[in-house]
Amino acid sequence: MMVDEVNSAQYSVLRRKNLRTGILLGLFAAVCFFGFLAKFFLAR
Amino acid sequence: MSAVIDNHGHAHGGAHDDHGDHGHHPSGLMRWVTTTNHKDIGTMYLWFSFAMFLVGGVMAMVIRAELFQPGMQIVSPEFFNSMTTYHGLIMVFGAIMPAFVGFANWQIPLMIGAPDMAFPRMNNWSFWLLPPAAILLVSSFLVPGGGAGVGWTMYAPLTTQMGPGMDLTIFAVHLLGMSSIMGSINIITTILNLRAPGMTLMKMPLFVWTWLITAYLLVASMPVLAGAVTMTLTDRHFGTSFFNAAGGGDPVLYQHIFWFFGHPEVYIIAIPAFGVISQVIPAFSRKPLFGYASMVYATSSIAILSFMVWAHHMYVVGMPVAGQLYFMYATMLIAVPTGVKVFNWVATMWKGSLSFETPMLFALGFLFLFTLGGFTGLVLSLTSVDVQLQDTYYVVAHFHYVMVAGALFSAFAGVYFWFPKWTGKMYDETLGKIHFWLSLIFFNITFFVQHFLGLAGMPRRIPDYNLQFVEFNQISSIGAFGFGLSQLLFLYIIIKAIKSGEKAPQLPWDGADTLEWTHLPTPAPYHTFENPPFVK
Numbered sequence: 001m002m003v004d005e006v007n008s009a010q011y012s013v014l015r016r017k018n019l020r021t022g023i024l025l026g027l028f029a030a031v032c033f034f035g036f037l038a039k040f041f042l043a044r
Numbered sequence: 045m046s047a048v049i050d051n052h053g054h055a056h057g058g059a060h061d062d063h064g065d066h067g068h069h070p071s072g073l074m075r076w077v078t079t080t081n082h083k084d085i086g087t088m089y090l091w092f093s094f095a096m097f098l099v100g101g102v103m104a105m106v107i108r109a110e111l112f113q114p115g116m117q118i119v120s121p122e123f124f125n126s127m128t129t130y131h132g133l134i135m136v137f138g139a140i141m142p143a144f145v146g147f148a149n150w151q152i153p154l155m156i157g158a159p160d161m162a163f164p165r166m167n168n169w170s171f172w173l174l175p176p177a178a179i180l181l182v183s184s185f186l187v188p189g190g191g192a193g194v195g196w197t198m199y200a201p202l203t204t205q206m207g208p209g210m211d212l213t214i215f216a217v218h219l220l221g222m223s224s225i226m227g228s229i230n231i232i233t234t235i236l237n238l239r240a241p242g243m244t245l246m247k248m249p250l251f252v253w254t255w256l257i258t259a260y261l262l263v264a265s266m267p268v269l270a271g272a273v274t275m276t277l278t279d280r281h282f283g284t285s286f287f288n289a290a291g292g293g294d295p296v297l298y299q300h301i302f303w304f305f306g307h308p309e310v311y312i313i314a315i316p317a318f319g320v321i322s323q324v325i326p327a328f329s330r331k332p333l334f335g336y337a338s339m340v341y342a343t344s345s346i347a348i349l350s351f352m353v354w355a356h357h358m359y360v361v362g363m364p365v366a367g368q369l370y371f372m373y374a375t376m377l378i379a380v381p382t383g384v385k386v387f388n389w390v391a392t393m394w395k396g397s398l399s400f401e402t403p404m405l406f407a408l409g410f411l412f413l414f415t416l417g418g419f420t421g422l423v424l425s426l427t428s429v430d431v432q433l434q435d436t437y438y439v440v441a442h443f444h445y446v447m448v449a450g451a452l453f454s455a456f457a458g459v460y461f462w463f464p465k466w467t468g469k470m471y472d473e474t475l476g477k478i479h480f481w482l483s484l485i486f487f488n489i490t491f492f493v494q495h496f497l498g499l500a501g502m503p504r505r506i507p508d509y510n511l512q513f514v515e516f517n518q519i520s521s522i523g524a525f526g527f528g529l530s531q532l533l534f535l536y537i538i539i540k541a542i543k544s545g546e547k548a549p550q551l552p553w554d555g556a557d558t559l560e561w562t563h564l565p566t567p568a569p570y571h572t573f574e575n576p577p578f579v580k
Contacts, residue, residue, distance in 0.1 A: 018162040018233050025229040025263055033267035037274060040286060 077172070080164030081570065082149045085171050087466070089146030090459070092174055094535070096138030099182070101528050103131035108490075108524040111517050114509050124507035125193025126209075130181060132196025133213070136313070137220045138178055140447065143455045144316035145170075145227050148255045150466060152231060154560035154568060155249045157240025157577045162233035166226050173223040180216035184209035195505060197306065200287030200298040203276045210280065214273045221270040228259035228266075235259075240559070242579035246340070249558045250333060253340050254319030257347045261308045261315070264351070269305040272298060296361050303354035311350040314446065315343055317414075317454035318385060321407050323558065324457050325389050328404035329396030330555035335388040342381035342388075349378045359430045368427040375425035379418065386415055401553070402476030406457035409484050410450060417445025420495065435505075438498025444491045453483070456534070463538075464552045465560055468567030469545030475537045482530035489523030 070078055076088060106127050110118050119127070149167065153160055161167045185191045189207020192198075198217075203210055235256045239248070248256075276298070278284040285291025287298045326333045333339065355363060355371045363371075389411055398404070420442040424430050433439060456479075463471055493516040502513045509517065550566050560568060563577050 014237060017237050021233040021236055022163060022166075022229050025232055026225075029225045029229070029263050029267050032264060033270055036268060036271040040271075040275060041284075 080168050082153050082160045085167050086146045086149030088171050089142045093139045093143035096134050100131050100134035103127045105528055108521040110507050112521040121507050122193055126191035128505050140313050140451045147458050155252050155558050156243055157559050157573045158238035159573050161230050163230045167230050170223045170227040173219045177216040177219035180212045184212040200295040204279050214277050217273045221266045224262050225266050228262035231259040240576040240579050250322035251319035254315045257343050258312050258315045261312050261347055265305045265308040272301040299358045303357045307354045308350045313451045317451045320454045320458040324403045324407040324461050325392050327553045327555040329393045331396040334391035342384040345381040359427050372427045403457045403461035405480040406453045410453040413445055413449030436498035437494040437502045440504050441491050441494035464548030468548050469541050470548045471537050471541040479533050486523045486526035490520050490527055493519050
């Protein structure tokens with residue numbers, strides 16, 4: 001089944017939206033990990 | 045989704061024109077190494093988890109063989125400690141978690157009407173981090189000093205005293221954590237962004253809801269575990285003393301950090317299991333799930349509460365009474381939303397048109413036995429009781445009722461339930477029922493008696509025991525061997541069904557009403573929902 005032009009445009013918008021959500025969640029995990037380590041290393 | 049975009053790359057300026065042929069994808073081994081298809085990756089997760097289930101199961105057999113008689117028979121105490129450690133780590137991180145991620149990969153896109161996961165390449169990477177982690181875990185037996193004998197909780201200061209096997213285990217946990225974090229980012233993004241038009245959050249099947257909640261738990265708790273094992277690593281090799289009292293650190297700090305991850309981890313395993321059960325029971329009751337909204341809120345409440353109760357695992361470390369009281373009452377509070385869920389499952393069956401095929405049998409087994417495991421959890425939440433029972437076989441019995449009769453039975457229910465959709469074949473119903481009854485009977489023979497052992501004071505993680513514990517240990521070991529052999533029957537049932545199973549009808553379970561059953565052929569084709577369905 002071919003994806004038509006309208007769908008393609010929707011998919012590229014969706015891809016940007018996915019990236020935004022994914023990067024936000026990744027940042028959250030990174031902040032949890034590095035923030036956690038920093039807390040203990042700085043308190044040493 | 046990449047499959048869709050790749051296959052129609054011309055629409056994006058020809059960036060992927062070389063993949064223009066819709067049916068073209070690598071075959072043989074390269075298909076599995078390079079695949080970005082959620083169904084392929086789900087299948088790999090499920091087979092990987094079953095392989096690790098067998099590896100962890102062999103370790104359980106070693107443990108039970110040694111415990112068949114008092115005294116030392118088969119293995120050295122150090123090796124016994126390694127067995128309990130890697131049995132736990134492999135079953136939790138290698139078997140149960142990947143099994144439910146396998147379900148998530150297969151089912152979430154199908155249930156929300158999405159063409160694939162949001163990040164298909166990252167999905168591939170998430171899976172392919174697992175085999176190196178498994179190799180690291182198992183190969184720690186081959187380095188000087190052998191496998192780490194620290195328990196799956198990896199408590200300090202034991203971890204700072206182990207040989208290089210501990211380092212391999214730490215790196216394995218890092219890899220497993222990375223895989224889980226990437227997997228959960230993928231799942232959250234898929235569910236939030238790729239739902240079909242009309243599929244509002246409160247119309248999603250409960251399995252999808254439970255995974256959305258679980259993925260948030262994973263993103264929030266896995267970095268904490270990664271931090272804990274990184275601190276252990278720097279304590280071992282880089283001169284820090286976070287957990288070393290001699291250097292001004294505190295081993296109890298490790299326990300706080302570990303259990304801040306560890307208790308949500310219990311629900312990371314249990315909540316997707318709830319999701320599977322919430323799909324199976326309505327399908328075989330031929331009724332919609334009772335109290336859908338309350339199920340969503342109860343699951344969310346359990347997830348939030350799971351971050352507030354970690355110290356009930358460590359009542360005896362020397363905690364102020366006020367702390368003990370808080371953690372006791374907070375833990376008891378979890379019984380409320382859990383009770384709501386159990387009530388809703390029972391109410392779903394009430395006046396339903398019930399039938400008892402294998403998935404439903406496993407769901408009912410789950411319902412009875414998980415509730416029992418939850419109840420013994422409530423017993424253990426009582427500080428005064430826990431002081432007596434902590435580190436005894438009562439705890440072992442409790443969490444095996446949650447992990448095996450809870451998570452594993454739910455996974456079996458899910459495999460039997462969705463197997464026709466995945467393969468287009470039916471499993472042998474008679475053999476499936478035999479698998480259920482053997483599993484149920486041998487599970488209880490193995491673990492029910494362990495409550496008595498614990499109440500009588502038999503400590504866990506010790507390869508020897510006093511003579512008064514002989515009978516119950518022998519019963520438990522016989523049950524364990526039977527349970528282990530019963531799982532080979534499961535492997536036979538699956539292989540037989542794949543090779544020569546009868547063709548599955550379009551709708552094998554007439555009460556199943558989610559998108560994968562109502563909008564897709566059986567078996568589900570390689571690419572699905574390239575154009576999203578509209579959900580009323």
